[in-house]
Amino acid sequence: MEAEHDSQSQRLLANFQSYVSAHPSTVLLDPLPAMSQLLDRFTSYRIMSMLQNSLIDWRVCCPPYLEINSVGDISSIQDAMDSKGLSFPLICKTRVAHGSLSHEMCLIFGAGSLDDVRPPCVLQSFVNHGAVLHKVFVVGDKHYCVDRPSLKNFPPGPCDRMTIFFNSHEVSKPESSSHLNALDERMPxxxxxxxxxxxxxxxxxRAQLGMALFGVDIIVNIHTHTLTIIDINFFPGYEGVPQFFSSLLGHIESVLDRQTADGLQAATCSE
Known part of the structure; x- marks a missing residue:
């Protein structure tokens, strides 16, 4: 069923690309190739990793991560984890970064549970962040930060705790009340x-992606207070963003104005 859904999605995308090619005056708010890169966590995580160097003065980073393409033996996964600097607990996310299945994740606490990994996926070191997720929503040249519930803190290091499977959307909904995001009240x-x-x-x-409509999930490390990027999202829900529709309308108008100005300039140059 999933393969059939993917095939149908690919056909729809191909049909849309054909339409755009046949109608060059069609206005796209973001280019299709740019949008496509955020549908694959392998690609978006590489982008996140590269950003660290240019943002070092701002103390922005992303956790160590590992791409898992296929089922392998546990020892090879552990060796790859060591070489990439990953540490337990780990959060495991699907490679596909869109659709309902992309919200299905798990927390892995020790090497004995690495057989719960379901490739293709990404393993990412879990960072304790006080159960607060900061979702940054970008609309053109504006951005908005909205706080959401998130996973609570867990003791660092490997242990024999069973893997926790969860849906990130359910944990981080604005009104979410889950045992997974219930923080100790003594936590400052x-x-x-x-x-x-x-x-x-x-x-x-914006510069790296070549996009104007996207979201980025960030957390604050409870120990270092470092700003940590954990995901980039293609056209997120924008729930909780004040005056979102007026911001979107303003962005659309600016895109149309630029296209009109470019068309006039091209016409003038051809005369």
Whole structure:
């Protein structure tokens, strides 16, 4: 069923690409190749990793991660983890970054549970962050930060705890109340992300992605207070963003104005 759904999606995309090619005046808010790269966590995580160098002054990073393409023996996964600097607990995410299945994840606490990995997927070191997820929504030249519930803290290091399977959408909904995001009340509040650091991150992502409508999930490390990127999202839901539709309309108008100006300039140059 999943393969059939993927095949149908590919046909729809191919038909849309054919339509755009046949109608060059069609206005796309973001280019299709740019959007496609965020449908694959392998690609988006490589982008996240590259961003660290340009944002080092802002203390922005992403956790160590490992791409798993196929089922292998546990020892080879452990060797790859060691070489990439991953540590337990791990969060395992599907390679596909869109659709309902992309929200199905699990927390793996020790080598004895690595057989719960279901490739193709990404393994990422879990970072304790005080159960707060900061979702940054980008609309053209504006961005908005909305706080959501997130996974609670877990003791670092390997242990024999059973793997926890969960749906990230259910854990991080605005009204979510789950045992997975219930934080110890004695946990001190973390400082919010620096607005300057978030602006720098958004600027780098706009340039790197070549996109204007996307989201980025960030957390604050409870120990180092480092701003940590954990995911990039293609056209997220924008739930909780104030005046989203007016911002989107303003962005659409600016895109149309630029296209009109470019068309006039091209016509003038051809005369």
């Amino acid at each position: 509040c973390l400082p919010p992300p620096s607005s300057e650091a978030v602006a720098a991150l958004v600027g780098e992502l």
